[in-house]
Amino acid sequence: MSNLSLHFLGTGGGRFVMINQSRRTAGIRLVHGSEQVHIDPGPGALVFSNWAGLSPQRLGAVIVTHCHPDHYCDAEVFLEAMSHGATRRRGVLAASRSVLYGEGGLGPSVSSYHQSLVERVVPLSPGGGFELGGLRFQALEARHGDPQTVGVRVDIPGVGSIGYTSDTEYFPGLGEGYKAVRLLVLCTMRPRGMPLPLHLSVDDALRVMGEAGPSCVVLTHFGMSMLKAGPDKEAAYLEEETGIPSIAARDGMKIDLSEFIEVSGPTKKDGKRVIEA
Numbered sequence: 534m535s536n537l538s539l540h541f542l543g544t545g546g547g548r549f550v551m552i553n554q555s556r557r558t559a560g561i562r563l564v565h566g567s568e569q570v571h572i573d574p575g576p577g578a579l580v581f582s583n584w585a586g587l588s589p590q591r592l593g594a595v596i597v598t599h600c601h602p603d604h605y606c607d608a609e610v611f612l613e614a615m616s617h618g619a620t621r622r623r624g625v626l627a628a629s630r631s632v633l634y635g636e637g638g639l640g641p642s643v644s645s646y647h648q649s650l651v652e653r654v655v656p657l658s659p660g661g662g663f664e665l666g667g668l669r670f671q672a673l674e675a676r677h678g679d680p681q682t683v684g685v686r687v688d689i690p691g692v693g694s695i696g697y698t699s700d701t702e703y704f705p706g707l708g709e710g711y712k713a714v715r716l717l718v719l720c721t722m723r724p725r726g727m728p729l730p731l732h733l734s735v736d737d738a739l740r741v742m743g744e745a746g747p748s749c750v751v752l753t754h755f756g757m758s759m760l761k762a763g764p765d766k767e768a769a770y771l772e773e774e775t776g777i778p779s780i781a782a783r784d785g786m787k788i789d790l791s792e793f794i795e796v797s798g799p800t801k802k803d804g805k806r807v808i809e810a
């Protein structure tokens with residue numbers, strides 16, 4: 534069976550966590566064989582990719598789900614890396630229209646020069662997507678401060694599907710696009726009882742999980758109030774309510790999907806959790 538690894542290089546979200554770096558804001562790296570894709574390279578993505586031994590020169594695609602700096606900040610340097618120092622037109626830049634063209638006072642957040650460094654620019658809007666090395670990426674609806682925001686579903690042959698909601702608020706049907714994924718990554722900025730318009734709280738996560746019925750859930754993109762409440766406690770609550778294994782991401786954590794789902798790190802002493810799902 535083939536193997537997909539998800540490296541949580543950053544797990545922070547929102548303005549204050551980004552500014553304070555209470556958690557890193559470096560996004561998520563997908564690794565499948567020789568294929569590497571980075572989702573939402575916020576501030577720190579360049580530094581922590583290199584620290585993790587994941588050279589951005591190996592990227593085949595960069596995905597930016599919307600035009601907020603905790604998601605796009607290091608995108609341009611990643612494109613310089615992906616194009617091997619701007620010497621070769623290489624790779625895919627897949628991003629919301631706000632990131633690529635600017636929209637409603639936001640963006641563009643990747644210059645036309647940097648867009649010209651890649652082989653293919655894919656504007657992402659719900660229903661659109663692209664393929665890379667057998668992986669199929671599909672953009673899904675999100676409702677957020679940047680109206681062009683998209684979530685992402687990835688279908689991986691021999692592994693199954695994973696989903697990443699990006700920043701969104703709950704709306705009925707949000708979970709439908711992520712139906713039966715093996716792993717659902719939820720951007721839960723807020724804990725229980727502290728809703729914030731245009732973002733997901735843990736109460737919203739519960740509703741999305743009810744609709745999507747994923748095999749396993751990872752919470753990430755934590756704001757200050759979520760960090761205060763304790764992401765581990767919030768994940769344990771979701772697991773108890775739904776019976777779905779739920780994990781609070783940590784900076785440097787890695788999740789491998791093959792026959793099982795294996796959660797490890799950030800350090801050796803954190804041990805390993807193996808989920809049969």
Ligand SMILES: [Zn+2]
Binds near residue numbers: 546547601604700754
């Ligand atoms: Zn965000």
Ligand SMILES: [Zn+2]
Binds near residue numbers: 599601677678700
């Ligand atoms: Zn945002």
